[in-house]
Amino acid sequence: MAPRKLKIACAGLGRMGKRHALHFLNRTPRAELVAASTPDDTEIQWAKQHLEPYGVRIYKDYDEMLKQEGLEAVVIASVTTVHAEQAIKAIEANLHVLCEKPLSTSVEISQSVVDAAKKKPSLKVMCGFSRRFDDSYRDAFHKMDTGLIGRPSIFRSQTCDMLDPSGFFVAYAEFSGGIFVDCSIHDIDLALWFFGQDSRVKSVVSSGITAVQPELRKHKDMDNAVGIVEFYGGQIAYLFCSRMMAAGQDDATEIIGTEGKLTVNAQPMSNLVSIYEPTGIRREIPPHYYGRFEQAFVTEANEFTAACLDDLKLPMKLTGAVQAVKIGCALQESLNSGKKIYFDEVGRRVEKAVL
Amino acid sequence: MAPRKLKIACAGLGRMGKRHALHFLNRTPRAELVAASTPDDTEIQWAKQHLEPYGVRIYKDYDEMLKQEGLEAVVIASVTTVHAEQAIKAIEANLHVLCEKPLSTSVEISQSVVDAAKKKPSLKVMCGFSRRFDDSYRDAFHKMDTGLIGRPSIFRSQTCDMLDPSGFFVAYAEFSGGIFVDCSIHDIDLALWFFGQDSRVKSVVSSGITAVQPELRKHKDMDNAVGIVEFYGGQIAYLFCSRMMAAGQDDATEIIGTEGKLTVNAQPMSNLVSIYEPTGIRREIPPHYYGRFEQAFVTEANEFTAACLDDLKLPMKLTGAVQAVKIGCALQESLNSGKKIYFDEVGRRVEKAVL
Amino acid sequence: MAPRKLKIACAGLGRMGKRHALHFLNRTPRAELVAASTPDDTEIQWAKQHLEPYGVRIYKDYDEMLKQEGLEAVVIASVTTVHAEQAIKAIEANLHVLCEKPLSTSVEISQSVVDAAKKKPSLKVMCGFSRRFDDSYRDAFHKMDTGLIGRPSIFRSQTCDMLDPSGFFVAYAEFSGGIFVDCSIHDIDLALWFFGQDSRVKSVVSSGITAVQPELRKHKDMDNAVGIVEFYGGQIAYLFCSRMMAAGQDDATEIIGTEGKLTVNAQPMSNLVSIYEPTGIRREIPPHYYGRFEQAFVTEANEFTAACLDDLKLPMKLTGAVQAVKIGCALQESLNSGKKIYFDEVGRRVEKAVL
Amino acid sequence: MAPRKLKIACAGLGRMGKRHALHFLNRTPRAELVAASTPDDTEIQWAKQHLEPYGVRIYKDYDEMLKQEGLEAVVIASVTTVHAEQAIKAIEANLHVLCEKPLSTSVEISQSVVDAAKKKPSLKVMCGFSRRFDDSYRDAFHKMDTGLIGRPSIFRSQTCDMLDPSGFFVAYAEFSGGIFVDCSIHDIDLALWFFGQDSRVKSVVSSGITAVQPELRKHKDMDNAVGIVEFYGGQIAYLFCSRMMAAGQDDATEIIGTEGKLTVNAQPMSNLVSIYEPTGIRREIPPHYYGRFEQAFVTEANEFTAACLDDLKLPMKLTGAVQAVKIGCALQESLNSGKKIYFDEVGRRVEKAVL
Incomplete structure (x- = not known):
């Protein structure tokens, strides 16, 4: 049967x-x-x-x-x-x-x-969180987990979309939660994965600009933003998100440990082709998120299915998704207030840094 | 239904x-x-x-x-x-x-x-021929086909397997037809694809060595070989095949045209991870052919299926597979005789070059 | 004569x-x-x-x-x-x-x-500031200056030294001014170059850790730090500095414009050699700052000499060096206070963001 | 004094x-x-x-x-x-x-x-032979010499000039000795360096085309050619030379050993800049030989000077230069005759392969 x-x-x-x-x-x-x-x-x-x-x-x-x-x-x-x-x-x-x-x-x-x-x-x-199912991220995590780079300490990650000249993302910003909640949520989830699911945020601060779509401001959003997330335990994630990449989807991550560093997609590419032409050597990159992560979505579907059928443990806790939104929302708030936001060790907002 | x-x-x-x-x-x-x-x-x-x-x-x-x-x-x-x-x-x-x-x-x-x-x-x-279904090769072909590199003129391609220290390939050589028929057949098929399915071979010549497995000679085979294939019409393919790569499967192709060049997999990699460690920056490469071409095999299965169900034209002619074997066998013969082999314009062996 | x-x-x-x-x-x-x-x-x-x-x-x-x-x-x-x-x-x-x-x-x-x-x-x-004389930085600046990437908007730069296991840099920290003044000063100067010598800082904020040398804290310093610098006019520089790289000197810069992006040394390398070995493909990177920038120092000597002999304009204003120290010191202060620091449009410290 | x-x-x-x-x-x-x-x-x-x-x-x-x-x-x-x-x-x-x-x-x-x-x-x-003084070639040689790749066995090298649309090289071909003597002489010298100065040639064979300048044939020359050089002792060099590169000077070398492989300039680049633009990610490459090897010429001048002043041994024997011309001329002859050329173990031309 x-x-x-x-x-x-x-x-x-x-x-x-x-x-x-x-x-x-x-x-x-x-x-x-x-x-x-x-x-x-x-x-x-x-x-x-x-x-x-x-x-x-x-x-x-x-x-x-x-x-x-x-x-x-x-x-x-x-x-x-x-x-x-x-x-x-x-x-x-x-x-x-x-x-x-x-x-x-x-x-x-x-x-x-x-x-x-x-x-x-x-x-x-x-x-x-599709990147959890991407072969490259998994390979990087596995290498870190086996001690290849010592203790992970600094995490850099970016989610950068190709500029959509139609400006669709301006209308979308009304409901997206803002660029940190919509784009950087992936990077935040990765930080929680690489630093440990139970990492506790200590502070966030961010800055942004509207370089190509000033109308985003009416939705309290920006088209480019950077942020710093401090964790209790002495780790830092720093993030960049953008809606104006020229070449295509440009998502990259670095995990810096006490004994080495891992990068994922620091050199983006669509495939294994290089083009030599009078202007130099060129390679293309995926235009959209799905072009980069299609296979990860398929793996996600298969692993979720296996977890349901065989009663297996899921690869990540659901609580992490709340933590990611919490950090994303705080970064988005800082983007608009211009202020640094602090949390105590149990996750409550406090007025100043816990030293 | x-x-x-x-x-x-x-x-x-x-x-x-x-x-x-x-x-x-x-x-x-x-x-x-x-x-x-x-x-x-x-x-x-x-x-x-x-x-x-x-x-x-x-x-x-x-x-x-x-x-x-x-x-x-x-x-x-x-x-x-x-x-x-x-x-x-x-x-x-x-x-x-x-x-x-x-x-x-x-x-x-x-x-x-x-x-x-x-x-x-x-x-x-x-x-x-699985590479015909590989995204990167297809992208390169498409770019050439739309004129990006002018007239394709020189073709370099290599199929290089990771060294199997068990030496299994020595016994295998008895039936494989030799390294040019077993490995380079892919590169020859690619040459016929990029230069045109009806390209006619003019001469072949090859040289080889047994750097790691001298016993291959009893099966008239070598573990490393290079060959040159001339075509009528003024194109040249030159090939390298090897059984002793240290790092993994190292298959690369270049198509050099009058106005540009395309490379496929000139920088092999398993995935998008780079490792920074005391000895430098490292990336891994696939250990085997399947690691490089898994998705191409899946595409092959799907496209063959669609061709059968919908009565579509196949992406290549079956006669090309005979032509590829013919060139592979001639290269293998030259490898053992040390002589250059000539063909006339209708494909018959001749004693000397048709000038 | x-x-x-x-x-x-x-x-x-x-x-x-x-x-x-x-x-x-x-x-x-x-x-x-x-x-x-x-x-x-x-x-x-x-x-x-x-x-x-x-x-x-x-x-x-x-x-x-x-x-x-x-x-x-x-x-x-x-x-x-x-x-x-x-x-x-x-x-x-x-x-x-x-x-x-x-x-x-x-x-x-x-x-x-x-x-x-x-x-x-x-x-x-x-x-x-030696990087001003580096061929790659100059090429990137020239490309930006001719409009290749539109309006420069986001600047990412890092100065990351190879870990010196002797810990010499701990004693050195007493006089160095701290990691932002000692290392990131180069990146700050680059930001002032690419964004324009007269860019005015609006705020700085930073975070750091002592991942390998906790004793640095006695000199109010850290071994890894990230910072964000906002400029009036809507540009942002974000920085990373580190003393614990495993592979060697890892200095990279990105300039993100409204129509494109330029990177300098995003893939560090000592030379043009790649090594294929059983663990993969490896390249080495320079162990020290001088290994990366030797030729820039020589160009600096020659151009300074020409400027003196021929009464030529220097490539940068001396006032920029004060501005760079000012930003570096503020980042170092934020690193220790945990607070964001604000400046008004004429460069005076203020208590909160000028919106 | x-x-x-x-x-x-x-x-x-x-x-x-x-x-x-x-x-x-x-x-x-x-x-x-x-x-x-x-x-x-x-x-x-x-x-x-x-x-x-x-x-x-x-x-x-x-x-x-x-x-x-x-x-x-x-x-x-x-x-x-x-x-x-x-x-x-x-x-x-x-x-x-x-x-x-x-x-x-x-x-x-x-x-x-x-x-x-x-x-x-x-x-x-x-x-x-300027490449003997190039940092990257020296580093590769040193790595090979210390055993990093086992016994060097296959050598691939190319000297490929950017297309000069003025066609100057046609007139130049009258005196240059042909593309193998003018361009590949560098690669042949490298082969003699990496395989050992006293390597003895066993056979050469080559093929070429005139893809862009058919007039070259009046000087018995071609604009693209490939060749195979067999050495006594079981090593093979295979070469490519071209006058029609679109992107710039494209000189690359691979040394394949029994335990690894070294590449030099397999990814050509002018400097450390990458350009992200709507067509993808691009880097430029040097337009001319001197752009690639300027520093090697300077090192050559300095080391020759030191050898004269301090009576030091030169880095290569003068006899190697004759051997390189001999191989280059034989490749050029094969290019025109379409025949493979054989040598006995003491370097005399013979009619057929010494098996």
Whole structure:
């Protein structure tokens, strides 16, 4: 008898939703995509063409989908504003949940998902920080973990998007939580991974500019920003996020230890081709985040599926997703106030540095 | 109704056979692996564990497998010596065929597959030159094809395996056809791709050494060799093949045109990690061919499947596989005779250069 | 008649002093090293052997040296604590001055050199920021200056020394002014160069750790630190400095503009050699600052000489050296206080951000 | 008393002659350029402006120059056709000689220089293979020499010039000896260095095309060529030379040993700058040979000077220069005849391979 497959549904069929749906449909052998939901008519049409023929039932209403007979898990790729609500509903319906990052742009709401998940310890509830599933990051983590660079001490990471001349990201900024919550959240999660999931933030401070889109300021956002995050225990993460890269997606990370350093993607490239031409030697880089991390998303789908089917431990704790949002929100606040923000050892805001 | 899938069987479950079987089972959504055959008991055991539970029927006898009801295609990954025979039998059974390279180490036997395929023009019969499906090679080809480097003129390519200290390749050399037929066949196929499928060879000459395994000479083989292939029309390919790389699989290609140059994998790497340590900055490279080309094999499986289902043109002609063997065998002959070998414009051996 | 040469003396014959003396003796065709001074007996011995035979007069006393007949210029490479005093004395003796960085670890004392220089407008007085003379930095500046990357907006730069296991830098920290004044001063100067010499600092904030040398704290210093410098006009520089690199000197800079990005030394290397070995592919990097910037120091000597002989404009203003110390000192202060420091538009310290 | 300097003259003030003259004038502290000669009036004018003011005496006649009182050495940078004659005259005048490569495009004439030098064993006579003085090549040689890559076995090297659209090199081909003697001579010399100065050639074979300048054929030359050189002892060098690079000077070398591989300049670059722009990431490469090897020429001048003054052993034997021309000429002959050329163990041409 063929081993059973995880029956999963996909909520949201926007850009990332379509990708998640197809990953579970075609590239996750142990999963069976059985349903998908979206309130958007255009997306419904897409689903009828690309999913329905393969036995995927299409819903306009998320709540209806949750009732589908035999459903075991949901991947949530809808707009950020409904992530938490949909995740909690799924948990309450006894479904495993893979939720796109962030759980919410609010720390409290993010925490509410953790609280819901705690009540159902048998469920797998994961916030999808895709880089955790990237081969290069995993290799770097493994090398660090085996002591290759001594004690990790300084962490530099950047998430830099190619400039979208349409300026779509200005409207998007109204709901994104800001550049630190939308982009740097990945780098913050990586810092928590490399420094240890239970690292406690001591302070954050940030600065930013609007070099190409001054209108971002009406949403209290910037198009380029840098930040410093201090942790209790003597580690520092420093971050850069940008919306104006010329060449493409430029995401790089360095982990500096007492005995060595690891870099991930310090020399971005689309593939292994170099072009020699009159202006020099050139290589291309991926235009978008998905171009860099496609395989990581597929691995994420497969590992989440295996964790649900085999009751395996997830690669990261859900509480980390709240911690990441907390740091991201504090960096975004500092960006606008111009002030450094301090936390005590149990995570409460305090007025000045704990020395 | 779900779109139908291609019912395919896998012949041979050695190292590459297992991979092909799993690619068609798990990573080729439009294919259904329905059967697999191997005369080897250990491989049968593996198949019972990894394939049978998913509905794959296991055969000890290839001929029996061909009779399976509904079978539409075969991927042949058995030992090279039976490639041609199995391919011809499958063609005669009206099955599409994806055959691992080379069709045979003999030009005549390779040609017999082409002849068999000609009689069944509706069948898709492809020799699996995996690099044709690699993203980087495709990108390079596309850039050349759109004129980025002018007229391609000089082609350099190498297939260099990591040294296997067990010396397995010495015994293997008895049947491999020699290093030019076993390794450089890929580079020769690439040359035919980049210079044009109908390029006609004018001369070949080669030299080699046994730097690490003198016993190879009993099989008329070497562990390192270089060769030059001249084509009518004024192009030259020069090749290097080796069995003694220290760092890992080191396969690189350059295409030099009148207005630019393209390189593929001139800087090999396993992933995007760099390691800074007291001895300098280091990156790792894939230990084996599959580490470099895994994704290309998966793409190959998917595109072959699509070609069969949708009656699409295959990306390369089967005759090219004969031409590649012909050039590989001539290089291997020159390696042993120390002489340059000449061909006239219709492909016949001649005694001296056609000027 | 042979064109005349600039008669120059070298003050200080420590590590950098020896190098400067030899550069002017052997690698600056238009200069003639005529004198050198040092209070240190070992250095005197070295000078008697390596300089005196070539007609260089050796002094134990700096003031005596200044009186040497015909002397036209002094390169000051003594300990930082006497830079300013020696520079002022030379200026008062009507000598051109090339002073190693920093002028002083104190803003006020640095300013006193500027004040002295102002009174002798015919003299060339330059603080030796060596990177301004490096081919790669100059190429990057030129490319930016011609508009290749649009408007420069974000600047990232790091000065990271190889770990000296002797811990010499702990004792050195007593007088160095701290890691931001000693190391990052170069990066700060670069930021002022790329953003414009008259850029006005708006705020600084920094954080640091003692990962390998906790004793540094007794000198109010750290072994790793990061900082953010905001400028009026909407530019940001962010910096990293470290004393614990494993692989060697790791100095890198990025200039991010609205239409592109330039990097300098993002992939450090000693030379053009790569080593393929069982652990992967490796390249070495320079162990020390001089290994990276030797040629820049030679160019500096030659251009300073030409400026003196031909009355050319120096490549940078002396006031920039004071501005660099001011920013470095503020970063060092923030490192210890944990507080962000604000400046108004005319450069005065203020209590909070000017919004 | 100041240590004495080597009094040297420069013969020829063309492109390379000017550079040699200036290197000895300004960048070779232990040498004193005292004379220069050229039959060309324009070059004489240049010399009067750039050399004469510094005490360099200018001659129209080489023989006259040799008589100058106190002259100790000559650097010969005149046209190749007079290299040997001028070198022999200088040797007979008891002068040390640094002669630009090649000694001659004829093996016999090259040998005549060696014969002349043998009669004056106290003189330093060197053929200027500049790459022997390049830091990267030296580092690679040193690493190989200490056993890092085991026994060197395969050597790949290329000398590839940027396309000169003026086609100057067509006229130049009449006297250059052809692309293998003009360009690959450097690679051949490197092969002799890395495989051992006394390596004996066993066979050569080559192929070429005229991709951009068909007129080269009237001088029996090509614009792109590849060659294979077998040595007794089981080593192989394979070479590529080209006149049509788009990006700039592209000279690269690989030394493949039984336990590792070294590459030199496999990733060419002008400096340490990378440019991120909408078409990707780009770096520039040197447009000309001198851009790549300037510092090597300066080191050559300094080491030749030291060898003369201190009676040190030169870094390579003069006989190697004859061996390099012999191999280069044989490759050039094979290029035109289309035939492989064989040598016996004592270096005589034979009709077929010695097996």
